Amino acid sequence: MTEYKSVKVTKGRGGWGGPLTITPTDERPLVASITGGGIHPVAQRIADLTGGEAFDGFSSSAPFDKLAVAVIDCGGTARVGVYPMKKVKTVDIHGTSPAGPLAQFITEELFVSGVKPEDVEEA
Amino acid sequence: MTAADSAVVYESEVTQVGGQVEAFLGHGLLIFFGAQSPAELHDISVLHRATVAEDGPHPGDLIKVGAEELEVLAVGPVVRDNLLNLGHLDLKADGRTEPKLPGDVCVRVGDLPLLREGDPFRITRPALSNKEPNP
Numbered sequence A: 001m002t003e004y005k006s007v008k009v010t011k012g013r014g015g016w017g018g019p020l021t022i023t024p025t026d027e028r029p030l031v032a033s034i035t036g037g038g039i040h041p042v043a044q045r046i047a048d049l050t051g052g053e054a055f056d057g058f059s060s061s062a063p064f065d066k067l068a069v070a071v072i073d074c075g076g077t078a079r080v081g082v083y084p085m086k087k088v089k090t091v092d093i094h095g096t097s098p099a100g101p102l103a104q105f106i107t108e109e110l111f112v113s114g115v116k117p118e119d120v121e122e123a
Numbered sequence B: 001m002t003a004a005d006s007a008v009v010y011e012s013e014v015t016q017v018g019g020q021v022e023a024f025l026g027h028g029l030l031i032f033f034g035a036q037s038p039a040e041l042h043d044i045s046v047l048h049r050a051t052v053a054e055d056g057p058h059p060g061d062l063i064k065v066g067a068e069e070l071e072v073l074a075v076g077p078v079v080r081d082n083l084l085n086l087g088h089l090d091l092k093a094d095g096r097t098e099p100k101l102p103g104d105v106c107v108r109v110g111d112l113p114l115l116r117e118g119d120p121f122r123i124t125r126p127a128l129s130n131k132e133p134n135p
Helices: A042-050 A079-085 B021-025 B039-044 B081-085
Strands: A007-008 A021-023 A030-035 A053-057 A069-070 A091-093 A111-113 A121-122 B007-017 B029-034 B046-053 B062-065 B068-071 B088-094 B104-106 B120-125
Touching: A007 A042, A021 A069, A030 A042, A042 A053, A042 A069, A042 A091, A042 A121, A053 B007, A069 A111, A079 A091, A079 A111, B021 B029, B029 B039, B081 B088
Parallel strands: A030 A053, A030 A069, A069 A091, A091 A111, B029 B046, B088 B104
Antiparallel strands: A007 A021, A007 A121, B007 B046, B007 B120, B029 B088, B062 B068, B062 B120
C-alpha cells in the first residue's frame, strides 16, 4: 500500500471549471500526461505532491480506470471531452471552456483549465 | 498555378478510422491523431502516420483529406504544436475566418469525407501569387 496525498487544482487565468481535488489510490495511481513531448510540468507537480505515478500517455498506454487524473494540452475539441466522458478528472493546460460534440460531458466536477504548476496546491 | 509552384508541408496516410468518426462528421468535425496516440483517443480519431511533418497549416493552404481538397480559412494558435508533436488536428467545416477555439483548423461549411485506411492526409502551401517569376 502506498500513502497518497491530495492536491487541489484551481483554474488559472482565463480558465474554466474546478477546483478539483485529486487523490491517487492503489486502484487509480496514474497521473497521465496526454501532452506529447514527455511529462508536462503540471503532471509532474501533481505526481510529486500526491505520490502518484507520472506517466506519458504518448509513449505508453494504460486503461482509463487506472488514471487518477489526465493532464492535457487540448485546444478545445477532442481531448477535453474524451477523459471527462469516461469520468476521469481532467486538467487542461490551455484555458478552454466546454465546446464541441463532447461538451455535455465536461463539468466543473471533472474538468479544470488554464492550469499552471502554481495552480496545483497541497490540499 | 501548377503543382510545381506549391510545397507539401505535411504528408501522411490514414492507418485507422475510429468508430465515432462518422458521428462527428455530422457536427462538421474531423479529428486526427498520430498512430502512436493513446488508445482512448482512437475511437474518435482518424489515425495516420506522417512521412513529411515540416509545418502546420496556414490560412490559404490546401488540406487534402481523401478525395477532397479544402482551402484553410483560419488556424488556431496551438494547431502547429498539436500537429507536429502529436499528429493531432481538429478540422472544422464551420466557414469561420477567425478560429473559435485554439486548436481549430477552419474550412468552408459543407460535408467532410469519411476517410478510409490508406487515404491521403496532406497539407500543401501554394506559392505566393505575387512571387517573382523564375528567370
